[in-house]
Amino acid sequence: MTAEEWLENGNDLIKRKKYGEALKIFEKAIEINPDFAEAWNGKGVALDGLKRKKDALEAYEEAIDKNPDFAEAWTNKGSVLVDLTEHEEALTAFEKAIDINPQFVEAWNGKGNALYGLDRNEDALKAYEEAIDINPQFVEAWNGKGNALDGLTRYEDALEAYDKALEINPRFPEVWNNKGCTLGQLKRYEEALKACERAIKIKSGDARAWNNKGIALYELARYKKALKAYDKAIKDDPQLVEAWYNEGIVHHNRRKYKKALKTYEKAIELNSEYAAAWNGKGAALCTLERYDEALTAYEKAIEKDPTYVQPISNSGELYFNLGDLKSASEKMEGALTKDKTFTSALMLKGEIEIEKKDYGSANKSFEAAIRSDLGNLRPLLWNAYAKYLKAEYSLNIKDKEYQEEIVAIIRELERANDLFKKPRKKEVVTKANILYYLGYFYYKNKDIFAAKEKLKECVKLKSKSAIKPIARELLGYIWNYEIRPPWWSWWLSSPLYRGLKRIVFILLLTIPSFLLIHTLIPEYFHVIKVNWPIYKELILIALPIFFLFSPSIKSIKTKEIEIELLNAPPSFEPVLPTPKTGEREKIKGLENSR
Numbered sequence: 001m002t003a004e005e006w007l008e009n010g011n012d013l014i015k016r017k018k019y020g021e022a023l024k025i026f027e028k029a030i031e032i033n034p035d036f037a038e039a040w041n042g043k044g045v046a047l048d049g050l051k052r053k054k055d056a057l058e059a060y061e062e063a064i065d066k067n068p069d070f071a072e073a074w075t076n077k078g079s080v081l082v083d084l085t086e087h088e089e090a091l092t093a094f095e096k097a098i099d100i101n102p103q104f105v106e107a108w109n110g111k112g113n114a115l116y117g118l119d120r121n122e123d124a125l126k127a128y129e130e131a132i133d134i135n136p137q138f139v140e141a142w143n144g145k146g147n148a149l150d151g152l153t154r155y156e157d158a159l160e161a162y163d164k165a166l167e168i169n170p171r172f173p174e175v176w177n178n179k180g181c182t183l184g185q186l187k188r189y190e191e192a193l194k195a196c197e198r199a200i201k202i203k204s205g206d207a208r209a210w211n212n213k214g215i216a217l218y219e220l221a222r223y224k225k226a227l228k229a230y231d232k233a234i235k236d237d238p239q240l241v242e243a244w245y246n247e248g249i250v251h252h253n254r255r256k257y258k259k260a261l262k263t264y265e266k267a268i269e270l271n272s273e274y275a276a277a278w279n280g281k282g283a284a285l286c287t288l289e290r291y292d293e294a295l296t297a298y299e300k301a302i303e304k305d306p307t308y309v310q311p312i313s314n315s316g317e318l319y320f321n322l323g324d325l326k327s328a329s330e331k332m333e334g335a336l337t338k339d340k341t342f343t344s345a346l347m348l349k350g351e352i353e354i355e356k357k358d359y360g361s362a363n364k365s366f367e368a369a370i371r372s373d374l375g376n377l378r379p380l381l382w383n384a385y386a387k388y389l390k391a392e393y394s395l396n397i398k399d400k401e402y403q404e405e406i407v408a409i410i411r412e413l414e415r416a417n418d419l420f421k422k423p424r425k426k427e428v429v430t431k432a433n434i435l436y437y438l439g440y441f442y443y444k445n446k447d448i449f450a451a452k453e454k455l456k457e458c459v460k461l462k463s464k465s466a467i468k469p470i471a472r473e474l475l476g477y478i479w480n481y482e483i484r485p486p487w488w489s490w491w492l493s494s495p496l497y498r499g500l501k502r503i504v505f506i507l508l509l510t511i512p513s514f515l516l517i518h519t520l521i522p523e524y525f526h527v528i529k530v531n532w533p534i535y536k537e538l539i540l541i542a543l544p545i546f547f548l549f550s551p552s553i554k555s556i557k558t559k560e561i562e563i564e565l566l567n568a569p570p571s572f573e574p575v576l577p578t579p580k581t582g583e584r585e586k587i588k589g590l591e592n593s594r
Contacts, residue, residue, distance in 0.1 A: 003033040010042045019049035037067035044076055056080050071100040075107045078114060087117040105134045105141070112144045121151035139168045143175045150182050158182045173203035180212050184219070192216040207237035211246060218250055221424045226250050241270045245277050252284060260284045275305035282311060286318055294318060309335050313345040320351060328352060343373040350382055359390035377416050377430050381569040384409045384437055403445065410441050432458050432465040433569055439471060448482045456495040472496060 006029035013022035023046040029039035044059035057080045063073035078093035091114040097107035112127035125148040131141035146161035162179040165172060180195035193216040199209035214229035227250050233243035248263035261284040267277035282297035295318060301311035316331025329352055335345035350365035363386050369379035387409055395402040416434050423431040439455035442448070455475035459468060476496055479485065485493065494501050 003029040003036050003039060006032065007036070007039050007042060010039075010046070014042065014045055014049070017049065019046045022046040023050065035066050037063045037070050037073065040066060041070065041073045041076060044073070044080070048076070048080060053080050053083055057084070069100050071097040071104050071107060074100065075104065075110050078107075078110045082110070082113050082117055085117065087114045090114040091118070103134055105131045105138050108134065109138065109141045109144060112141070112148065116144065116148055116151065119151070121148045124148040125152070137168055139165045139172060139175070142168065143172070143178060146175070146178055146182070150178075150185065153185075155182050155186050171202050173199040173206050173209065176202070177206060177209040177212055180209070180216065184212070184216060187219075189216045189219045193220070205236045207233045207240050207243065210236060211240060211243045214243070214246055214250075218246070218253075223250050223254055239270060241267050241274055241277070244270065245274070245280060248277070248280050248284070252280065252287075255287075257284045257287045261288070273304050275301045275308045275311070278304060279308070279311040279314065282314060286314070291318060291322060307338060309339045309342045309345065312338070313342060313348060316348050317344070320348060320355075325352060325355065341368070341372040343369045343376060343379065346372060347379055347382060350379075350386065354386055354389065357393075359386050359393070362386040363390065377419070377434065378569065380412065380416050381430075381433055381437060384413055384441075385569055388441070406441055406445050410438065410445065413438050413441065428461055428463040429465045432461050432463050432471070433467050435461070436467045436471045436474075437569075439474060443474070443478060443482075448478050452478050452483065452495060459496070 006025050010022045010025035010029065013019075013025060023043060026039050026043040026046055029036055030043065033039065040059050040063035044056045044063065047053075047056035047059055057077060060073050060077040060080065063070055064077065067073070074093050074097035078090040078097065081087070081090035081093060091111065094107050094111040094114055097104055098111065101107065108127050108131035112124045112131065115121075115124035115127055125145060128141045128145040128148060131138055132145065135141070142161050142165035146158045146165065149155075149158035149161055159179065159182055162175050162182065165175045166179070169175075176195050176199035180192045180199065183189075183192035183195055193213060196209050196213035196216060199206055200213065203209070210229050210233035214226045214233065217223075217226035217229055227247060230243045230247040230250070233240055234247070237243070244263050244267040248260045248267065251257070251260035251263060261281060264277045264281040264284060267274055268281065271277070278297050278301035282294045282301065285291075285294035285297055295315055298311040298315040298318070301308060302315075312331055312335040316328045316335065319325075319331060320328035328348065332345050332348045332352065335342055336349070339345070346365050346369035350362040350369065353359070353362035353365060363383060366379045366383035366386055369376075370383065373379070387405060391402050391405040395405065413434055417431075417438060420427060420431045420434065435454050435458035439451045439458060442451035442454060452475065455471050455478070458471040459475060461468075479495055480490075490501075492498075492502055
């Protein structure tokens with residue numbers, strides 16, 4: 001057989017994705033003709049298919065050495081360099097291919113991939129559009145265009161590009177996966193989930209699609225299913241750092257901090273430069289009260305990526321909680337220097353200003369935090385707290401201005417409460433705090449019945465919020481000493497322990513009543529023998545209990561308690577970024593570029 005015949009056989013095997021067999025065939029062709037550039041290029045394609053990227057690169061360079069005007073080899077070299085994240089060199093290779101053949105659609109698509117990898121999304125978009133002008137049916141370029149538009153935050157336009165790609169080839173799993181990523185950016189998580197599931201149905205071993213499915217499930221608060229998706233992604237690709245990191249976030253939000261720590265450390269083991277994983281590790285160590293180690297992890301995150309604001313702010317919050325206001329202020333200022341709208345740093349600034357009793361400045365900081373993250377109600381809670389402290393310490397409680405300030409705080413909190421009619425699982429704690437604050441401020445405004453209803457709703461919420469015992473105490477005080485219900489209402493309509501009180505009430509009335517009737521009309525109860533000494537004892541025990549717990553009996557009522565100042569909102573937890581989608585599928589189309 002001639003070298004050309006071996007080459008033809010090798011190309012046929014490549015089409016069937018039999019890369020190992022193809023490699024042997026191309027090597028046979030090279031053995032016959034060492035200067036056969038097409039055989040060297042084919043060898044590179046086979047090696048690339050076997051994930052031997054550096055060996056593939058050497059083969060493409062041999063092909064180029066044999067034929068410097070071999071546009072396909074330049075394009076394939078560029079594609080491997082993109083995979084190796086050598087985007088500048090890749091760009092040079094693609095431009096060389098375009099110089100040789102300006103109509104070579106794969107080279108334009110590859111140039112777009114290289115520019116996208118360099119975050120030059122506008123230039124990438126132009127390159128993809130050049131490829132589409134040459135071949136409007138080139139699905140890879142439509143996919144790349146979608147990626148570039150997503151990078152430019154033109155999400156709706158990106159979806160149109162992906163839909164065009166899927167119109168050309170509806171069974172292209174990478175495009176479904178990328179569409180899922182963009183739908184996630186638009187917070188359309190149910191649709192994102194369906195798109196990822198379409199990708200998985202076509203290609204069950206697509207680790208990135210499983211990872212992105214996990215992200216959609218996480219955002220929908222389906223944490224157990226999210227963990228299963230991440231586990232599948234890791235099983236399909238144990239080197240997928242983003243899946244390890246994202247699994248850590250789920251464990252973290254489920255308060256499984258030791259498990260979270262292990263997964264963050266696995267991500268770091270795979271990529272020691274992964275700043276987000278160092279930040280996650282710091283957050284897990286912080287919640288495990290290993291503060292020195294947490295600070296070290298945050299510093300590592302900052303070292304790996306000096307522009308990364310979250311670990312700077314997180315370390316500042318930790319310093320604040322440890323009582324080191326100077327270090328906390330330095331970190332806070334450092335974070336705001338890099339991003340003046342960073343929410344947690346603005347909140348830390350307000351917290352520091354409250355500590356310094358500068359409540360007016362704290363209000364400004366929290367209001368800036370509210371504007372920077374409209375979906376986050378923690379800044380609103382802290383702003384209400386700062387406003388309250390300012391009114392409490394600068395105004396007379398009897399003044400009209402004081403009451404107006406309390407009413408204004410109530411209006412703001414009611415608007416926030418309206419946003420949480422049906423809170424998701426991860427929002428329940430925030431909902432509980434809003435309700436407690438509303439109950440407290442209604443109480444301060446002398447609207448005790450509105451206060452009772454808000455506190456009652458807070459206590460009923462299925463959450464493990466630390467605010468619930470405090471809300472229960474305030475609710476009990478309002479019910480017993482402000483509302484002062486009639487004794488029957490106290491037993492039958494109590495907002496606390498209602499079921500238990502009703503059972504006790506029935507027992508306390510039924511037993512003495514039955515025995516009393518027995519004494520009045522014994523002829524109807526002659527079968528029942530009454531032990532009168534025990535009966536007397538029951539009466540003597542039951543009646544005092546009944547009256548003792550009825551608050552309407554003022555002579556034996558306990559002394560009214562004083563309500564303390566409003567508790568501060570929950571402390572800030574270390575900030576974790578949203579789950580990482582990983583690199584999008586750019587799709588090279590190697591089989592077409594030989």
